[in-house]
Amino acid sequence: MGRGGSYMKIVFFGTPDYVLPVLDALHKAFKPRSLESPIAAVVTQPPKPIGRKQQLEYSPADNWAHKKKIPIFFDPNDIIKNKIQADIGILASYGRIITKDVIDYFPHGILNIHFSLLPELRGAAPIPATLVMGKKDAGVTIFRLDELLDHGQIVLQFTEDIPPEDTTGTLMVRLFVRSAEVLETLIPAYLQGKIKPHEQDHSKATYTREIKKEDAFIPPEFINATLQGLTFKGKWKIDFIRDFEVEPIPEVVERFVRAMQPWPGTWTEVKIMDNGQWLKRRLKILKSHLSQPTTHNPQLVIDEVQLEGKNPVSWKQFQEGYATTTFE
Incomplete structure (x- = not known):
């Protein structure tokens, strides 16, 4: 059952073009027979002035939501202020901190997609780190967000082979496509209580940071x-x-x-x-x-x-x- 309705409603947090396969999958997999999208809102980075003319450039997630007439917010707290009704949040390459108030607003919390086998390679650059370290496969962790960095309970993990020609860009595209496929079956099972999240072994945590x-x-x-x-x-x-x-x-x-x-x-x-x-x-x-x-x-x-x-x-x-x- 969805919050305030008879079907699932999701708030999506994300920004770059890499996340569009996830948005597409959520929109198609959980869309009811009515024309209304299961995506209740999209929270993304605000537009930025680009070039000499300083024209505003909107994020790919923003453009996606705009075409489908889905509400768009630039501040996560606006989800609460506008009383957006949703069962769960899905976060993928959003780029801003989510406060505990926003996390707790969702009955089933927020699930975050992170590209490592947590607690390994927490932080902003797990894919470049995976490649530099010469790992044979890339890990993906879908975990329940909390207020600490990549610290929450693990819901599901899987791996993807890394061919010798992979770059950060090509690997990221493939991991988001795989993650989108996984979410189609994971979310219903998770909401029905069939999947029990478990704690990370925080003593084994390693870290990356944003690349400059x-x-x-x-x-x-x-x-x-x-x-x-x-x-x-x-x-x-x-x-x-x-x-x-x-x-x-x-x-x-x-x-x-x-x-x-x-x-x-x-x-x-x-x-x-x-x-x-x-x-x-x-x-x-x-x-x-x-x-x-x-x-x-x-x-x-x-x-x-x-x-x-x-x-x-x-x-x-x-x-x-x-x-x-x-x-x-």
């Missing part, structure tokens, strides 16, 4: 070494993963490049010879792969780059344009 542009920097000496299949002596501290450092071997650098796609994009520094002068420039490494190992370790092979202020080009084109280039 500077986190995508690879020291040029690491690039220089890995292009030759060498291991740079020393450790590489990956700052967005708490207490994590690793040897900067070619395999790790290649995984890091994929982890930083589509944003912010791995970058390093190069010296290029231009008109007889050495110039130091930022260089984005957009795509790379590993050579097939023979008797030696695999080497990093750069496929696509972008010099600051220039368009993306293949590594071959870049070398043709800047024949004398050094990573230092």
Whole structure:
């Protein structure tokens, strides 16, 4: 039974285009015969001014709800103020803190989709961390939200294989599609009390944080070494993963490049010879792969780059344009 009606009602909290498969699945799977959507409201980030003209850009979740004439809110507390009737909240990449008052407003709480096997990799960057760490599969946890960071009771967990070409972007798309499929059967079972949430083992928690542009920097000496299949002596501290450092071997650098796609994009520094002068420039490494190992370790092979202020080009084109280039 739905709150204030005979069928389920859901409030969705989310923002980017990645979450649209979840919205679509909820809308279609739980829509009754009437024309009314099971989505009672969408809570999303407010529009932001973009470009020189500072035109407002609305979030993909906002645009989705607008087309379906579903109420849109930018402040979670407005759900309470407007007395929106719903059984449960579903949260996916929303981007703001939800207070206890809002969580407790829903009879069955709010379920959050998090892309790790909690309590591992709590925080804002579990997918990039999963890729950098070289895990063979990605975890997904659907848990009951509480007021602490990724701390609530676990409702369900599952995993998804990671193929060698996956980036953060491609993996995130696939995980949201899988999560949407899972929610179609999970939500009814959960509301009927057939699934009992259980506590996390908080003593095993590890953490990530939101990635900044500077986190995508690879020291040029690491690039220089890995292009030759060498291991740079020393450790590489990956700052967005708490207490994590690793040897900067070619395999790790290649995984890091994929982890930083589509944003912010791995970058390093190069010296290029231009008109007889050495110039130091930022260089984005957009795509790379590993050579097939023979008797030696695999080497990093750069496929696509972008010099600051220039368009993306293949590594071959870049070398043709800047024949004398050094990573230092």
